[in-house]
Amino acid sequence: xxxxxxxxxxxxxxxxxxxxxxxxxxxxxxxxxxxxxxxxxxxxxxxxxxxxxxxxxxxxxxxxxxxxxxxxxxxxxxxxxxxxxxxxxxxxxxxxxxxxxxxxxxxxxxxxxxxxxxxxxxxxxxxxxxxxxxxxxxxxxxxxxxxxxxxxxxxxxxxxxxxxxxxxxxxxxxxxxxxxxxxxxxxxxxxxxxxxxxxxxxxxxxxxxxxxxxxxxxxxxxxxxxxxxxxxxxxxxxxxxxxxxxxxxxxx
Amino acid sequence: xxxxxxxxxxxxxxxxxxxxxxxxxxxxxxxxxxxxxxxxxxxxxxxxxxxxxxxxxxxxxxxxxxxxxxxxxxxxxxxxxxxxxxxxxxxxxxxxxxxxxxxxxxxxxxxxxxxxxxxxxxxxxxxxxxxxxxxxxxxxxxxxxxxxxxxxxxxxxxxxxxxxxxxxxxxxxxxxxxxxxxxxxxxxxxxxxxxxxxxxxxxxxxxxxxxxxxxxxxxxxxxxxxxxxxxxxxxxxxxxxxxxxxxxxxxxxxxxxxxxxxxxxxxxxxxxxxxxxxxxxxxxxxxxxxxxxxxxxxxxxxxxxxxxxxxxxxxxxxxxxxxxxxxxxxxxxxxxxxxxxxxxxxxxxxxxxxxxxxxxxx
Numbered sequence: 040x041x042x043x044x045x046x047x048x049x050x051x052x053x054x055x056x057x058x059x060x061x062x063x064x065x066x067x068x069x070x071x072x073x074x075x076x077x078x079x080x081x082x083x084x085x086x087x088x089x090x091x092x093x094x095x096x097x098x099x100x101x102x103x104x105x106x107x108x109x110x111x112x113x114x115x116x117x118x119x120x121x122x123x124x125x126x127x128x129x130x131x132x133x134x135x136x137x138x139x140x141x142x143x144x145x146x147x148x149x150x151x152x153x154x155x156x157x158x159x160x161x162x163x164x165x166x167x168x169x170x171x172x173x174x175x176x177x178x179x180x181x182x183x184x185x186x187x188x189x190x191x192x193x194x195x196x197x198x199x200x201x202x203x204x205x206x207x208x209x210x211x212x213x214x215x216x217x218x219x220x221x222x223x224x225x226x227x228x229x230x231x232x233x234x235x236x237x238x239x240x241x242x243x244x245x246x247x248x249x250x251x252x253x254x255x256x257x258x259x260x261x262x263x264x265x266x267x268x269x270x271x272x273x274x275x276x277x278x279x280x281x282x283x284x285x286x287x288x289x290x291x
Numbered sequence: 292x293x294x295x296x297x298x299x300x301x302x303x304x305x306x307x308x309x310x311x312x313x314x315x316x317x318x319x320x321x322x323x324x325x326x327x328x329x330x331x332x333x334x335x336x337x338x339x340x341x342x343x344x345x346x347x348x349x350x351x352x353x354x355x356x357x358x359x360x361x362x363x364x365x366x367x368x369x370x371x372x373x374x375x376x377x378x379x380x381x382x383x384x385x386x387x388x389x390x391x392x393x394x395x396x397x398x399x400x401x402x403x404x405x406x407x408x409x410x411x412x413x414x415x416x417x418x419x420x421x422x423x424x425x426x427x428x429x430x431x432x433x434x435x436x437x438x439x440x441x442x443x444x445x446x447x448x449x450x451x452x453x454x455x456x457x458x459x460x461x462x463x464x465x466x467x468x469x470x471x472x473x474x475x476x477x478x479x480x481x482x483x484x485x486x487x488x489x490x491x492x493x494x495x496x497x498x499x500x501x502x503x504x505x506x507x508x509x510x511x512x513x514x515x516x517x518x519x520x521x522x523x524x525x526x527x528x529x530x531x532x533x534x535x536x537x538x539x540x541x542x543x544x545x546x547x548x549x550x551x552x553x554x555x556x557x558x559x560x561x562x563x564x565x566x567x568x569x570x571x572x573x574x575x576x577x578x579x580x581x582x583x584x585x586x587x588x589x590x591x592x593x594x595x596x597x598x599x600x601x602x603x604x605x606x607x608x609x610x611x612x613x614x615x616x617x618x619x620x621x622x623x624x625x626x627x628x629x630x631x632x633x634x635x636x637x638x639x640x641x642x643x644x645x646x647x648x649x650x651x652x653x
Binding site for chain 1: 293294297298301304305306308309485486489490491493494495496497498499500501
């Protein structure tokens with residue numbers, strides 16, 4: 040089966056800076072795929088090119104069968120996005136935000152059903168700016184689903200969330216994939232990538248420096264003779280935190 | 292189209308929940324009207340007219356008696372020098388001198404008609420303008436009566452003189468004009484700068500809605516708001532302040548919408564130069580404040596200093612206020628205010644070009 044995202048030799052420069060410098064990779068349908076890398080590695084630029092928000096200087100990018108460089112608005116119709124540093128308009132209720140974005144795609148949707156799918160049905164009549172951080176992230180995923188996208192792009196979806204809300208969001212991402220949607224995310228949390236993703240690509244200085252499943256990457260590292268000089272622990276601080284505070288989602 | 296209308300409706304609904312916007316859009320102009328209308332300035336404009344009768348004949352007496360029937364005029368008679376001194380002191384607004392050759396009769400061929408001299412106190416431009424207009428119309432009426440011409444026209448001037456032009460009558464169109472200006476400039480600048488900074492526009496542009504549909508909905512929403520604002524302001528003026536709107540509502544609304552287009556364009560142009568809300572606060576004041584004072588919102592433009600007049604005469608709010616005021620207070624038709632309409636259309640074209648060049652969504 041043809042990959043749902045196919046990137047070949049993608050390049051984008053800002054003046055002298057090569058933000059994306061010859062990037063190639065494929066994402067298979069129904070994968071959870073992550074793009075990792077330090078700040079300034081070119082992750083967001085790459086993702087925004089794939090989302091049709093930024094134009095590339097050269098190379099090709101096919102997303103859900105559409106050439107992004109030729110038809111950015113065609114891509115926008117077929118994907119769902121959650122952007123970094125973005126917000127919803129003020130004075131709209133959560134439910135109205137879903138209706139509003141459905142309208143932007145020229146669709147009518149059952150907004151209650153969509154809110155229910157992200158566990159926000161009881162917040163439908165609340166103003167979106169009164170939602171907690173985790174609720175807002177879930178609303179933003181709900182909105183990204185209104186056009187029944189084939190690929191869902193999530194740019195650092197769990198940044199700023201507490202451990203309970205992060206795990207809740209992972210469950211949501213897994214559920215979305217189970218319904219047949221490919222998920223493409225970026226994150227700074229490597230435990231998140233390890234727990235959630237089928238494959239990850241690690242970017243640095245505009246290049247992809249590693250690309251495989253997390254276990255395969257770890258195994259390859261160990262094969263190169265890497266040994267971590269630490270005691271093997273049966274639990275970590277994360278486990279302690281969740282043990283003493285519980286898994287239940289905290290709101291407000 | 293469904294997208295544009297649907298988005299417009301949703302924007303209006305969100306606007307109705309925005310207390311700050313409602314305050315500045317509706318409550319604030321009403322507050323102005325109440326402050327200036329009630330604390331005012333005494334209800335009607337009273338014109339203190341000093342009379343100097345140098346003819347002292349039956350005809351001058353009957354002319355003075357005719358003027359005496361007009362409510363707005365408060366007439367005191369006296370000698371020329373004393374009356375002019377009172378005018379200078381500000382006790383009188385106008386002094387009318389009736390020359391000794393005064394008579395009410397058609398001029399004999401070749402001879403000149405008697406000339407009445409009118410002295411104005413330039414510091415009281417409002418009263419001077421009202422009084423001058425009344426005197427002109429009474430003289431016209433007399434001329435028509437004597438020469439038996441143009442009876443149709445005399446009917447109209449009767450209405451003007453018979454009406455008690457109150458300050459709120461004068462003020463209301465000015466407040467309407469000011470509100471439209473504020474809506475166009477401030478509602479665009481603050482909303483778009485904030486939405487751009489918070490990433491709202493970026494998020495919307497990641498959907499497949501075309502930019503022109505997005506912009507169309509925002510413009511349409513504000514044009515609808517402009518019409519609603521005009522209707523509410525006029526309703527309050529008529530019901531609470533007994534303002535008489537002589538001209539037609541459709542003409543008023545047509546001019547108001549044209550004015551709204553001009554100020555929306557200017558708003559989008561200014562917004563293109565801004566990145567933060569603090570800048571927006573300063574920039575909107577720079578654009579709106581001079582027009583508040585130079586374009587005759589609260590007081591007649593006669594009070595504008597002479598060196599600023601060439602500027603004041605061509606400001607967009609001047610065209611808008613003059614047209615609204617002519618329609619509301621004298622019943623002018625759209626054709627009567629074609630000069631102002633042309634001015635607004637020229638501004639609409641210029642401001643659209645500016646907005647097109649300067650405005651940016653990201």
